[in-house]
Amino acid sequence: MKIYTPATSANLGAGFDCLGLALNFHNEVELSKQSFMGISIEGEGRDDVWLRKNNTFVTIFHDILRDQNQKFKFDFHNRIPLSRGMGSSSSVIVGAIAAACKFNGIKTTKEQILNKALFYENHPDNIAPAVYGGFCANIVRDGKVLTQRCEISSDIKAVIVVPDRAISTEASRQLIPKNLPLKNAITNIGAASFITGCFFSRDYQNLKFADMDTIHQEGRMREVSELFEVRKTAYENGALLSVLSGSGSSFLSVVFRDDAVRLAKIFGEKFANFRILELEFDNEGVRVEE
Numbered sequence: 001m002k003i004y005t006p007a008t009s010a011n012l013g014a015g016f017d018c019l020g021l022a023l024n025f026h027n028e029v030e031l032s033k034q035s036f037m038g039i040s041i042e043g044e045g046r047d048d049v050w051l052r053k054n055n056t057f058v059t060i061f062h063d064i065l066r067d068q069n070q071k072f073k074f075d076f077h078n079r080i081p082l083s084r085g086m087g088s089s090s091s092v093i094v095g096a097i098a099a100a101c102k103f104n105g106i107k108t109t110k111e112q113i114l115n116k117a118l119f120y121e122n123h124p125d126n127i128a129p130a131v132y133g134g135f136c137a138n139i140v141r142d143g144k145v146l147t148q149r150c151e152i153s154s155d156i157k158a159v160i161v162v163p164d165r166a167i168s169t170e171a172s173r174q175l176i177p178k179n180l181p182l183k184n185a186i187t188n189i190g191a192a193s194f195i196t197g198c199f200f201s202r203d204y205q206n207l208k209f210a211d212m213d214t215i216h217q218e219g220r221m222r223e224v225s226e227l228f229e230v231r232k233t234a235y236e237n238g239a240l241l242s243v244l245s246g247s248g249s250s251f252l253s254v255v256f257r258d259d260a261v262r263l264a265k266i267f268g269e270k271f272a273n274f275r276i277l278e279l280e281f282d283n284e285g286v287r288v289e290e
Contacts, residue, residue: 001102002289003029005095006133006282007080008087009158009252010125013213013243014191020087020136021199022129023158024280027091029057030075031099037071044078044088056089057096060120064100081275083166085246090126093117094286102288110285114145126246133285135199150200152281157260159253160245161230161267162275167223167248175219184214195241207241207254217244224249226271233270237263 005027010020039058045051058074080088097116101108110131117127124138124145137148180188194210197203221227221244230251234242238259245252255263264278 001031001099003031003095003099003286004289005091005098005130005286006087006284007279008090008126008129009085009160009245009250010087010123010129011213011216011244011246012192012195012241012252013211013217014188014215015125015137015195016188016192016213016215017123017125018138019192019195020125020129020138021152022133022282022285023086023160024282025079025086025277026282027080027088027095028077029095029099030077031061031103032073034071034073036073038073039076040074041076041078043076044080044082045076046078057092060093060096061100064097064116065104081162081250083169084162084250085167085244085248086160086162086250087126087130087246090117090121090130093120094127094130098286098288102290113286114147115143118143118145129282129285131285133283134281135196137196148196148200151283152199153202153204154280155202155257156204156240156254156281157257158277158279158281159234159239159255159260159263159267160277160279161227161251161253161271162277163224163226163249163251164273164275165224165249167220169247172216172220172223172247176216180214187212187214204240204254204256208235208239211235211241211243213243216247220244220248226274227251230267230271233266234263237266239263 006022007025128136191210191212234253239253241254
């Protein structure tokens with residue numbers, strides 16, 4: 001079988017740990033039953049010895065499968081950058097669960113996959129769009145994820161700037177304030193609500209009014225100071241929303257389709273050491289093909 005899981009971009013500025021969307025940029029895993037155990041990795045992480053010996057996909061797959069005697073060959077084709085805020089770990093978690101359930105012949109809904117994934121990743125902002133695709137607004141209630149989802153129009157695209165260095169999620173969370181003034185909390189609630197409304201109503205033009213965050217962005221961006229210039233450049237050249245992707249260091253700009261090529265070109269010229277991705281959004285989420 002083949003498993004496809006999309007990259008994701010979470011937080012979207014003010015929607016810290018709650019909002020996320022899926023990108024048409026996938027990791028692929030080919031899985032076959034063999035008489036021996038085997039792992040091959042192409043693309044991201046191909047030279048990482050630790051990734052071969054401590055592979056999260058393989059661990060979760062066998063955990064769900066519960067039959068440690070069966071042997072499989074795993075061929076990983078990794079496109080999603082590692083430790084760059086594009087949901088590489090959520091892609092692995094969701095893909096492994098979907099694959100194991102399919103192999104077991106269990107008819108599993110996406111909701112069930114999502115809630116199994118919550119056991120391995122306790123923030124739903126990345127795992128929900130990895131499962132469902134599209135734009136997802138999420139809460140966790142009584143140990144379960146509740147998601148409101150909408151499809152993303154082909155009228156808009158994503159332009160991602162991927163820096164040449166990572167921001168540690170664990171370290172950057174230490175920069176997040178433990179308490180917020182009421183004014184700051186209201187700012188984030190309003191902006192996150194407004195972003196959600198814009199995606200559901202496809203009023204993308206007004207996304208620019210919700211570029212406010214008082215929780216995490218500014219502190220994390222200081223770890224890669226060029227990101228402030230990335231954001232400035234994006235808004236000067238037609239971006240509808242330009243925000244840190246997840247915990248970074250990647251930066252997501254949402255643009256109208258006709259502006260995507262031009263913005264990507266400008267980014268490429270101005271930030272020559274960074275990788276630039278011009279992407280469609282993904283409305284399908286994880287899928288398994290036999």
